[in-house]
Structures are given as C-alpha cells and as structure tokens.
Amino acid sequence: MRNFDLVIIGTGSGNSILDPRFKDWNVAVVEKGTFGGTCLNVGCIPTKMFVHTADLAATPALSARLGVDSTLDGVRWAEIRDRIFGRIDPIAAGGREYRMHHADNANVTVYEGLGQFTSPKVLQIALNDGSTETITAEKFVLAAGSRVVVPDVPGLADVGYHTSDTIMRLDALPQRMTILGSGFVAAEFAHVFSSYGVDVTVIARSGALLRGEDEDISSRFTSLASAKWDVRLDRKTVRAERAGDSVRLHLEGPSGAEVVDSDVLLVAVGRQPNSDLLDVTAGGITTGPSGHVVVDEYQRTSVDGVYALGDISSPYELKHVANHESRIVQHNLLNPASLQASDHRFVPHAVFTSPQIASVGLTEREAIASGQRYVAATQDYAGIAYGWAMEDTTGFVKLLADPATGQLIGAHILGPQAASVIQPLIQAMSFGLGAHEMARGQYWIHPAMPEVVENALLKLVLD
C-alpha cells in the first residue's frame, strides 16, 4: 500500500490546491472522469458560452420593438457546439497533461479511476485500466463534487433522456424539447434552446419556476417564462414512454391527466453529492441527511486530517463557493497552526437565463422567518435612464436592509446584466458598507445600468 502526505480526490476545485508551496509533499490526485470537473467540462463554462450565443440569437426578436429590424437567419448548432468544446476540451486535456507529466508535478502521482474508502484514510482505486490500487495518506481532501439526480419516474430509464452532462453535445437541434425541472439548469437551457428556435416545454412540480428565489423574482420570472415557453406548473410526472420518434411524458395536473410529446427530454431536477460513490462512511466520515459531507468552518470533516470542499460538502453547489473553500483548505493544509475559516456570510448566485437573475443574502420570505426587523425597496429598470434606452418594462432591483444599522441583508435583481449589476451590492454587504453611505459616498456613472442600484438604495427608508 503506497503512502502519501496528501491525497486529493476530484480535479474540479480540488485541482487548484497544489502550487509550488506543496513541492516537498508527496501527493496523489485521484480522478474518475474528465480532468477539470463539472464547471469546466459540463457546467458553468460551456453553459455560459451557449447562453451568450442564445442572447445573440434572441436579439432580433427584441430589437424590432425599438425600430431596428433584423432577422435571425439561422443557428449553426454544430458549429457553435464544436467551437465551444473545441476550446474547452483542450483545456481539460492540458490540465491532465500538466498534472501527469510536467516537471512542476514531479511530486504528484495521478490515479485515473474511481476512489472508494475501505477504512479511515485508506482509499481503494478501481483504475480505468481495470487494475486496483490501494493508497493511504496523512491528509485527504475530498473534492469529489456532485452528480445529476434522475427522478424515479416509471419508464424514464427506457425512453432515452438527456441531462446537463449530455445535452450540450446533441448531434442536431431538435424541434421540440421537454425540460423536467424548474431550477437553475431548466431556466438556463430553456433560454438557450428556445432562443435557437426549439419549442420548449418546462414541467414544474410546484406553482412557480425558480421558487428558491425571492417570491417577487420567482413570480415575475414565471410569468415572463410562461409567455415564451409552454410552462406547465403544479404537474406530477407519472410515466414516460416512447411514442414513435417522440418521448412522451404522462402528467397529472390541475386539469387532470395530460401528455407532452417531444423529440428530446432534458432531466433537470437537481444534483446529489458524490459522498456515496466515494463511500465516505467506510472512511469514518460523517454525512448529513442530504448526503453532504459534514464540515466545520475550517472545512474539516469528522476524521482528523480529512478536509472536504465544494459540492460534496456544500449545499450551495456553486463554483465560486467551491473555489473559495479550496483556497481555505489550501491555507489550512499549509498552516495547521493558524487555520482560516470559510466565509459563507454572503454567497451570491446568478441564473443566466432571460432575463438574468442574481441574488445575495436573505429573500423577503427568509427575512420574515428570521423575525428580524427589515425594510424593503424596489426600483424598476424602467425608471432609470439606461432602462429607458432599453425600453425595459420588466426588470427590477429589490433590496432588504436593517433599518437600524443601514446594513443590506438581501439583494435580488431580475433584468439585463443582473449578474454584473449585483456585484457592488455583494461588495457592500461583504465589507459592511451602509445602504445610504453606499448610495451617496461615491459617483454613479450616468446614465449607466448601476443607477438602478443607486436608486433602490436611496428608496430604503432607514431609521
């Protein structure tokens, strides 16, 4: 059994831990799939590259309203797909090559295969070449991420469905696509494929899309989406079958039984942590009810010397969180006498759909549930000069603040460039800048989009 100073399992954010400071450590990296993990290969990066082209494809339909007539002549799917993966795949391959063969990594052994704990700090690896190797180490980093959940719908396994892992590599654009689910992945791919001209049906279990968002955001988005896509709310999916060339879903909803036929079915009902694949229980590592590895503020698991980061331990399932935690684990490995804690106070997210959505801090529902005193203010994009230029009629910024201190406790945006417009609000919350101080303590470029934030801040009625 080979012994290491450090074993890292997973090459998503786990792969960023190693730098020259680890040159004297004997390190093993274990990866069962494509180097670089979810974000690079099947997540954030390719999806946003598709979203950018979808935004372009959607522009002619929007610009006629402003007196600029143009037409969408076509979407060259195969060319878009091959350009995107022609850029990403070599990055993944280059990362693998670097870790496996570059002189910088002379102290690193890469094992390509599935790692599973057999006892505390003992990992058995089923290598891709069919052999098995068992390794052990003083320290471990669990960075094995999460995977797509497939719901238990009778017939689903036999009809041929896609997930976010496969949908971006379709051979050709379908005419009709059904998306089962109503979260991040559903909202982003519905925008991508509908902008390319695909007829999209979205099936939601509950009465709203993106219902984890602030209620005002979720209800505005649900009504905008329902005008563009065939949105079926409050539906239970009871069965799936093939009907000729179509995938048929049998649903039950407010008006009884119905069927939806489409050429392609995308299943997007969430992700689950890979703690079971890794058999962390055999490694003595505690998991919570959701299967996430339990960590303390220093990213330490229940076993001394074993750290975890990213989707395997984080309910946020976001790349910027995995990256932050990876920096914390890196520091704590190198500085055991002065541990740093992760900062999860203000974790933002954005949904790159149309319109974009971005959020940080408490929703109004959460603020009410917390029992704390708060004030809220809303500013429409339509009320600022750049909103006039865009003739935007649906976007808004909603802020929540503590009236006693002036500190922001939540910010929610639906509208153009929401993911960028929200950044100064994240900064203010992270550094404790008061709402009115933020509004009046700096210039706001006129007439630019962030004026929507300035005006929302000024509307907050503080003590």
Ligand SMILES: Cc1cc2nc3c(=O)[nH]c(=O)nc-3n(C[C@H](O)[C@H](O)[C@H](O)COP(=O)(O)OP(=O)(O)OC[C@H]3O[C@@H](n4cnc5c(N)ncnc54)[C@H](O)[C@@H]3O)c2cc1C
């Ligand atoms: C479609 C999609 C779009 C997304 N878009 C965004 C976005 O825009 N912004 C954002 O912040 N987040 C986004 N995310 C989420 C983001 O991709 C994840 O939060 C992030 O990649 C998690 O990183 P990680 O390092 O924890 O895990 P991963 O990147 O998943 O890495 C885990 C690695 O571990 C390997 N592994 C797993 N089990 C084992 C084992 N037993 N043995 C060996 N290797 C193993 C896996 O093969 C994988 O390579 C998106 C996710 C999806 C699916």
Ligand SMILES: NC(=O)c1ccc[n+]([C@@H]2O[C@H](COP(=O)([O-])OP(=O)(O)OC[C@H]3O[C@@H](n4cnc5c(N)ncnc54)[C@H](O)[C@@H]3O)[C@@H](O)[C@H]2O)c1
């Ligand atoms: N822009 C981003 O940051 C981004 C983009 C994509 C994904 N992600 C990450 O990936 C994770 C996974 O995304 P996702 O959209 O798959 O999950 P999600 O948790 O965002 O949404 C899943 C949705 O499916 C619904 N659902 C669950 N079971 C169902 C069933 N049996 N039938 C119908 N609906 C069902 C849920 O109610 C929920 O609305 C997200 O949590 C997110 O953190 C992030």
